[in-house]
Amino acid sequence: MPEMTRRERILTASRGKRADRLPFFHWWRHCQLGWAERECRNRGMGMAWARPSYTTRLHDVSVTEQEVVSGGVTVFRKTYTTPVGSVSYDEQREPGTGQWHGDRSWLDVTPWFTQRLIKEPADYAVVKFIVEHTEYRADYFPIEQARDWLGEDGIVTDIHPHTPLQTLMIDWVGSEGGRFFIHHAKYPDLVEDLCQAIAKSRLPMYEIAAKSPADVILCGDNIDGVLVNPRLFEKFFMPEYETMASILRPFDKLLGVHMDGRVAVLKDLIARTPIDIIEALHPPTMGDLPIGEALAAWPDKVVWVGFPGSVYALGTEATKKAALELLRDVVPGDRLAIAMSTENIVSNDNLRMVTSVLENAELPLTPESIDRIEKSIA
């Protein structure tokens, strides 16, 4: 069999078939362009982009941004004014934000919300108005452009926002001090009504994605079973994934969902979803579900592992040990791809160490082949 390209390798594994080697790749948003990155790419590392297939346009909503001092800190306040009232949020931006890419600081951190969009019950009606006056329009240029740049060196995913409840929990209401849970307990009708409005507004976005040039539609849901308990997952998340899959499937798109938290408590429910790719799954200790156990629990799903930053923090020897342990946990290595990080930038030394382990991970993996890999980098 001729050697697969990096793109073929990732997509073959993502469709549940056996690739020639275990695919591994670096997300562009966490990638340091430079000599180490080039070296690792030359040794088999692929690249992955996350770009949207749509733009949004707000109708009857004006948006302004100001730099203000709040609580002694300089923040950026974005205000949305609608015929039914105004809402605003504040964010604190670390150095570098807006100066390189992806709304991230030099240290790869996104801005911190210091004030959320929804603060009190009256804000729900305003945000609902905004949601109902958001138009989604197809714009495939960003994906086509990145595909053209990458060629066979990797894949471009079509990135989507959090599903409705997660949009409230993580973005608009926020979970600081457990605020979302308190809102949901105190104002269940407001929360659930807004969730339904968001879900309805997103249907055109899914239809646009179905015709996207990207093979993988990635919902950036940041699922963590501690925050998203099984009751919430079953009631609010699973139906949304069903909706997405029902629109994407006829167009042969793969649905991936970003699940980078502790998901053991959701394991059985995840098995029942139509998700194709569980993306960013972290092995213990950052996650709580060993990758081998996850693959066994989800026989019709593919796992894209997020290599854990907690291991990188311990240095290259710990990184080597963890990478080898990961291989031993997933023998024979099917239905799997490994992302160098889904969290932050990886040091050159760690990037090269993971590459040293993975560059010779031919499939199917066996205990003997992993021993040989270990000896080759001893």
Next chain:
Amino acid sequence: MAEDKYLAALRESIVHLDFATIETAARQAIEAGIDPGTAITQGIVPGMTIVGEKFESGEYFLSELVVAAEVMKMGMKVINPHLKQADRHIARKVVIATVEGDHHDLGKNIVTTLLITQGFEVIDLGVDITPGRITDAVKEHQPDILGMSALLSLTMTKMGETIENLKEAGLRDRVRVIVGGTPVTPEFADIIGADYKALNALEGVKKCVEWVTPGKGGQ
């Protein structure tokens, strides 16, 4: 017997996560002449203990724990003004913070809630707290335990810097240090010189209780 009725109402408001009844239950307890300290120790705290047990057994999740704590706070708001100074004395103290550069506070807040249910006084410094500010707080409040939290592998190094600061200030030997957060591993805790890495909120709080319990590691 009447006292039991009022204390049970407090407990049930918390266990049932009932915002609608907690203030009335607290007010009625006070109006019925129940000692405010008793209302807390035999009404509020047992309610939170049951919630903690349900959380531990998997019947309740984080959402219920958070809401129970909020209900508890509403009850405490009614009872607190009636507390005598003597009732406010709490033997053991914890200073807790999310470290510099990190604004995640959910884990820290859960631990704080659970510590309160175990009778600790908790000085919660908040989020994005520099090593210097944590060190100053340890100096000022002289806690038995310092808890630090981080959710980012980028920020967890600040835990180590804080421990170094404590050493330089001559405070390290006076306080036990427990660290927690998703990226924090026991190996990392060892490297930075922390005393313990909490696997999760419940387990971490148990360790804190153990540390302050005579014969189990406490003095």
